[in-house]
Amino acid sequence: MTSIDVPITTKALGTLVDLGERATYVHLAHLVLHSRLMADRRTPVPGATVGAPAETPVEQIQTPLDWVLTVVCRDRLCRRMLVLCATHADAAWAAQLGVAQIAAALGVHRDTIRVHRRHLSEDKLVKIERVSVRYESGHFRRDTDRYVLQSGLLVMAQVHPVPLVGRNHNEDWAHSILACARWWAPPATPKGKEATRQAVRLLVQVLAEHGWPSDEVRRRIEITPYDDVHDHLSLLRSLLRDCMEPYVIAARDHVSGTPAGRVQCARCSSPFPSWSRAVPGQVCSDTEACAERAGDVPAHAALHLG
Structure with missing residues (x-):
């Protein structure tokens, strides 16, 4: 028997298509199941074709x-x-x-x-x-x-050359996002000023280099701490821990073309806090305040109208 007559091993076949041996077994079984290969898992079925799947608009x-x-x-x-x-x-x-x-x-x-x-x-x-x-x-x-x-x-990163500190759009962008965090109030000392500079550099990296949307970053840092904040920079880093990798577009956003954003009240359209477990279609627990925001007249107030 010549080397031509020796069938290729499953491991060698997987190496050619960049698959592991176990994954190659699975794909060969799939081709046999759908009548693309014979039972020996090597011989193509006469007339069988394997084409690229049709793309769905x-x-x-x-x-x-x-x-x-x-x-x-x-x-x-x-x-x-x-x-x-x-x-x-x-x-x-x-x-x-x-x-x-x-x-x-x-x-x-x-x-x-x-x-x-x-x-x-x-x-x-x-x-x-x-x-x-x-x-x-x-x-x-x-x-x-x-x-x-x-x-x-992945979102294409907005890479810019490093200009002078405080003289570029990205740092202004970062300062505006940082201002949304009401808990950010480091002391007016050299250490506090250095913390602000590091926070701005961190936000520039998240926003400009990794491509995270402003609304998503703002949602993560707009919190109300339960205790006094002693290390502002450490808290900011912990809130943005997941943002140290490039931003991946959500499937729903890719299909619909609009970001999901926060879940909003189905009645008054007020966004629920980022830490809540609200689901689409839910309404505010404070029904009277929700009705006032929605412009509805509460039942007890309607008795005094006329």
């Missing part, structure tokens, strides 16, 4: 599930996880699911789910957000994670 994508069907994933389980997230997604194209819940739905072990959700995160197809529940006592408890569907598309 953006205007035809209406739901998260429509979008998932256009996405190329690493393997079958990653796609099944995306389909599950899309099925449970809310109006912001995000689903809150636990690892045990996903494992039970897909019939696999929880460790397998952790591996494949890391694949989806690395491929910028989901953004995993931790969700915490705050009790009246002030203690927090971690809830199930929230999976935000991502498009995999």
